Amino acid sequence: MLTLRPVDALAAIAEPRRREILRMVSLAELSAGEIARRFDVTRPAISQHLRVLKEANLVSERKSGTKRLYRARPETIAELRAYLEDFWDASLRTLKAAAEQEEQRRSRHGRRHESH
Amino acid sequence: MLTLRPVDALAAIAEPRRREILRMVSLAELSAGEIARRFDVTRPAISQHLRVLKEANLVSERKSGTKRLYRARPETIAELRAYLEDFWDASLRTLKAAAEQEEQRRSRHGRRHESH
DNA sequence: CACTTACGTAAGTCTATGCTTACGCTTCGT
């Protein structure tokens, strides 16, 4: 039952600041304020980034007193990774196959092809 | 001498349509028109996507007569893949380490921690 | 019960971006 597709996570990761945030909450569980202090932007901006990451299931949230602690979710990261692995594999495999075919064609008849 | 960072390629890939285009030009060298015909958008829109992909070095362009043929560039795809591999590795490794530390703490003293 | 701390959210702004139509440039066929 996976309603969120890896694609949402990919879009979330495309943002440099969110990538940085995800790195931070991979190293340690952090509060929104702690994260915001390490950036030049205001705290609400970070809250909004955290919401995107949370909606993409890339981070989990836990309340502790007045704070909210965020941490990266390895499962979703692994899913996104797998999704992209398939993407790379499909691309690179077919590219390699195409290059080899071309190489064969080139060597079979000595004249250069595709002059059209 | 790599002026273009993998990050640009990542942003390019974040767009669903561009991911689809990249898949297509991995399977076969295609002209802009051929690509556009497979989408519901106009040809200029595809041209603009192709420009983004080209600037990210994800596709190469070759002129043949009045056409321009596009093809995925395996090198850049591999670079982006490597960049992300590092990202996953760093995230997942530290997450695993943190989880283990926590597990140790939890088992060392029987009571639950972090009540604050 | 105030007051403070630590937040999220709403509203508004500015920029980026994905799209369209209009146009101009090459290259090929005749």
Add this chain to the structure above:
DNA sequence: ACGAAGCGTAAGCATAGACTTACGTAAGTG
């Protein structure tokens, strides 16, 4: 030389999105 084919680019538009300030809320503190 001329029209058509195949593109890229410019300009304009509408939407998304990354910010800001202002405000509201829940949980500790005195």
